[in-house]
Amino acid sequence: MTHTPTWSLQQVFDLYQLPLMDLLFKAQTIHRQHFNPNEIQASTLVNIQQGGCPEDCKWCAQSVHHNTKIEVYPLMKTDEVLHKAKQAKAMGASRVCLGAAWRKPTASQLGKVKEMIATIKSLDLEACVTLGQLSTEQAHELKDAGLDYYNHNLESSPEYFAEMTTTRNYEDRLRTIHNVQTAGLKTCCGGIVGMGESIEDQMTLLMNLANLSPQPKSVPINNLTSVVGTPLEHQNQKPIGDIAFIRLIAVARIMMPQSYIRLSCGRERLSDAAQALAFFAGGNSFFLGEKLLTVNNRDQVADKALLKSLGMQFDNQTAYIPTQVCVQHAE
Numbered sequence: 091m092t093h094t095p096t097w098s099l100q101q102v103f104d105l106y107q108l109p110l111m112d113l114l115f116k117a118q119t120i121h122r123q124h125f126n127p128n129e130i131q132a133s134t135l136v137n138i139q140q141g142g143c144p145e146d147c148k149w150c151a152q153s154v155h156h157n158t159k160i161e162v163y164p165l166m167k168t169d170e171v172l173h174k175a176k177q178a179k180a181m182g183a184s185r186v187c188l189g190a191a192w193r194k195p196t197a198s199q200l201g202k203v204k205e206m207i208a209t210i211k212s213l214d215l216e217a218c219v220t221l222g223q224l225s226t227e228q229a230h231e232l233k234d235a236g237l238d239y240y241n242h243n244l245e246s247s248p249e250y251f252a253e254m255t256t257t258r259n260y261e262d263r264l265r266t267i268h269n270v271q272t273a274g275l276k277t278c279c280g281g282i283v284g285m286g287e288s289i290e291d292q293m294t295l296l297m298n299l300a301n302l303s304p305q306p307k308s309v310p311i312n313n314l315t316s317v318v319g320t321p322l323e324h325q326n327q328k329p330i331g332d333i334a335f336i337r338l339i340a341v342a343r344i345m346m347p348q349s350y351i352r353l354s355c356g357r358e359r360l361s362d363a364a365q366a367l368a369f370f371a372g373g374n375s376f377f378l379g380e381k382l383l384t385v386n387n388r389d390q391v392a393d394k395a396l397l398k399s400l401g402m403q404f405d406n407q408t409a410y411i412p413t414q415v416c417v418q419h420a421e
């Protein structure tokens with residue numbers, strides 16, 4: 091396994107508290123050492139089974155413990171996944187991520203997901219899945235099926251995670267990440283901010299992510315989108331500011347120089363200028379498509395227009411980039 095340096099909480103704070111211009115310059119300098127600064131990796135998230143999750147995560151619309159209005163549906167057919175994967179590729183995505191609201195997959199569920207992975211791989215796309223807890227044997231099965239990435243987020247600091255969910259624990263999450271890495275899969279592992287946590291919780295999350303060995307190859311940073319009917323339904327009234335969010339992206343880039351840092355949930359609330367600054371801070375991945383699980387995502391035409399106006403492109407070179415320079419879109 092690759093050796094990664096160990097970060098202390100103080101070191102993370104020291105980065106976070108740098109003057110913004112110094113922080114951005116440092117992040118962009120490191121970013122350029124590992125990535126083309128004018129490329130964005132795009133993934134599309136397909137919720138292959140929605141709702142009815144037995145866990146009680148306070149932020150999540152899919153928990154049976156909350157009274158949300160989402161549509162609950164069973165596992166999709168592989169044909170439908172194929173259709174969505176083709177759409178994703180046509181939009182410019184290089185990876186399709188499949189999500190299911192499970193505590194852990196059964197053997198039969200895993201068998202169906204393996205078929206879906208084969209379908210995605212047949213289109214020459216990367217495949218990622220997020221299915222809950224996974225044993226080492228299951229991780230090996232998915233690796234053998236051609237899976238590239240397994241997503242399992244740390245979500246927050248251990249202390250704040252325990253406040254946000256009582257039916258699962260941090261140690262289980264670390265165990266699944268270990269099982270996934272043992273099987274040779276790349277990890278997609280990040281968290282959520284804006285849930286009412288402290289800056290120290292945010293720094294601890296980034297420290298714990300960066301101290302994983304090997305570091306996660308993809309790091310989704312979600313900025314909470316509150317869902318009516320969840321315990322956090324009013325949390326969006328106390329958002330973390332754009333500058334604070336961009337600082338987190340920059341710190342993540344510096345600490346995890348070879349990872350894709352993904353602007354995830356909440357990106358639709360960022361202005362074009364704030365997104366441009368987040369890309370400069372080292373954010374080089376986002377989700378493409380109308381939905382992120384149960385919440386809305388940014389409009390894809392606006393996304394492509396933004397990239398065009400910045401002289402950026404998807405890392406999938408076959409992507410179609412429209413010619414218009416600026417498109418106004420509803421926030």
Ligand code: SF4
Pocket residue numbers: 143144145146147150151152153190191192
């Ligand atoms: S975040 Fe995942 S585990 Fe938690 S309730 Fe939602 S679907 Fe279930």
